[in-house]
Amino acid sequence: MEINLTLEKIRKAQIIEAALRKISEVGIQNITMDDIAAEAKLSKGGIAHYFSSKDLLIKETFREFFAAIFLRGQKTMDQCADPLDKVHSFMWLYSWEDPLVNIGYPMLFDAMAMAGHDADYRSLLHEWFDGWVELLGGAVEEGVASGVFPVTDIQGTARAISAIYQGVATRWYLDKDAHSTGWAVSYAKKAISSLVNGSKK
Amino acid sequence: MEINLTLEKIRKAQIIEAALRKISEVGIQNITMDDIAAEAKLSKGGIAHYFSSKDLLIKETFREFFAAIFLRGQKTMDQCADPLDKVHSFMWLYSWEDPLVNIGYPMLFDAMAMAGHDADYRSLLHEWFDGWVELLGGAVEEGVASGVFPVTDIQGTARAISAIYQGVATRWYLDKDAHSTGWAVSYAKKAISSLVNGSKK
DNA sequence: GCATAATCCGTCCGTCCGGTCGATAATCCG
DNA sequence: CGGATTATCGACCGGACGGACGGATTATGC
Numbered sequence: 001m002e003i004n005l006t007l008e009k010i011r012k013a014q015i016i017e018a019a020l021r022k023i024s025e026v027g028i029q030n031i032t033m034d035d036i037a038a039e040a041k042l043s044k045g046g047i048a049h050y051f052s053s054k055d056l057l058i059k060e061t062f063r064e065f066f067a068a069i070f071l072r073g074q075k076t077m078d079q080c081a082d083p084l085d086k087v088h089s090f091m092w093l094y095s096w097e098d099p100l101v102n103i104g105y106p107m108l109f110d111a112m113a114m115a116g117h118d119a120d121y122r123s124l125l126h127e128w129f130d131g132w133v134e135l136l137g138g139a140v141e142e143g144v145a146s147g148v149f150p151v152t153d154i155q156g157t158a159r160a161i162s163a164i165y166q167g168v169a170t171r172w173y174l175d176k177d178a179h180s181t182g183w184a185v186s187y188a189k190k191a192i193s194s195l196v197n198g199s200k201k
Numbered sequence: 202m203e204i205n206l207t208l209e210k211i212r213k214a215q216i217i218e219a220a221l222r223k224i225s226e227v228g229i230q231n232i233t234m235d236d237i238a239a240e241a242k243l244s245k246g247g248i249a250h251y252f253s254s255k256d257l258l259i260k261e262t263f264r265e266f267f268a269a270i271f272l273r274g275q276k277t278m279d280q281c282a283d284p285l286d287k288v289h290s291f292m293w294l295y296s297w298e299d300p301l302v303n304i305g306y307p308m309l310f311d312a313m314a315m316a317g318h319d320a321d322y323r324s325l326l327h328e329w330f331d332g333w334v335e336l337l338g339g340a341v342e343e344g345v346a347s348g349v350f351p352v353t354d355i356q357g358t359a360r361a362i363s364a365i366y367q368g369v370a371t372r373w374y375l376d377k378d379a380h381s382t383g384w385a386v387s388y389a390k391k392a393i394s395s396l397v398n399g400s401k402k
Numbered sequence: 403g404c405a406t407a408a409t410c411c412g413t414c415c416g417t418c419c420g421g422t423c424g425a426t427a428a429t430c431c432g
Numbered sequence: 433c434g435g436a437t438t439a440t441c442g443a444c445c446g447g448a449c450g451g452a453c454g455g456a457t458t459a460t461g462c
Contacts, residue, residue: 187396
């Protein structure tokens, strides 16, 4: 029983990890159960034993992925003490070396495309957005409390910061030749600073 | 021959328009040739007569769509004289009433998801991005020339403005409840202004 | 060790869908 | 008005794929 539970956890994690790799590689609309089975070193029947349908498996995979990315952001931000450093602490989003980042953007784009037509993906993204907003909102609030950020609408500002990160990331990832990492970092920093610093110099 | 040519143009436009509506409705991964045929009031064979493959038709549809959106932005910007008004002239992107906008975002998300795995969609987006950058860059350049914009890197700034528009748009469209049109407009304006106004008050 | 259950496999079936094809109708041309 | 070309239709084919099923293998409990 104890062992069974462990094996199930292992297998599910193994399958989801395989799905993650494969989806980010070939895209959600080209993925097949055979692909995932091969990647996970299991048979189709083996996967069916743990996930009752493809749809369910894919959604579970996306959930897992977004949770991982979020955790990553949280960890990184928590290492900063200064509120301004905190809102600037997401520049790891623009780093090719990071394996999670590399597989991440295709996942995000697929999720957004799905969200255009599927309510489940939509609410998944809503939650994810809200997570970022809470994180960033906390940092902004600190800055307001300590008097360095002349911001009134904390939530709106946090949402805008999050949106800017994503907008810059989209260009950076999809058009690498025209958008260098330096471009992404400097302009994200610039735009975000202006939102929290208000009209101060 | 003259008539044939005209008919061909009509049919192709009719088919592409149908594809556009259907794709934005059900998504690129759920679209079928039967769907498009029904929407275009033609048979599958009829469509095959004008487009040799599904892939080709879809790509043509996306090209057409992006061209239309771009034209729209160009037209709107050209109505403004002031450089600052020009870079702020894309707020129509955040308007539910606009039919082109309404069908537009699902199209954009689908294209981005495709671009993650298909080079054709990638270069389509590159061209589209470049179009915006050229447009916005022109406005920024005007501002620089007339001394109101203390900007050195015109292209980089234009790309950042474009990215901000898109980042804000993504949130606005995908999470309407948490991101009002007012939010989108005011924060886009704020962030973009700060980029062109530099550290001036 | 043996029965029972859990895990995992490979095959098969039904469905969906893109593309093909021959037939038919419409249009053009001489 | 015929013959040729073009336009359109809808039936059909074949491949792909998700899911179901039955069996094999392994682990567990007694």
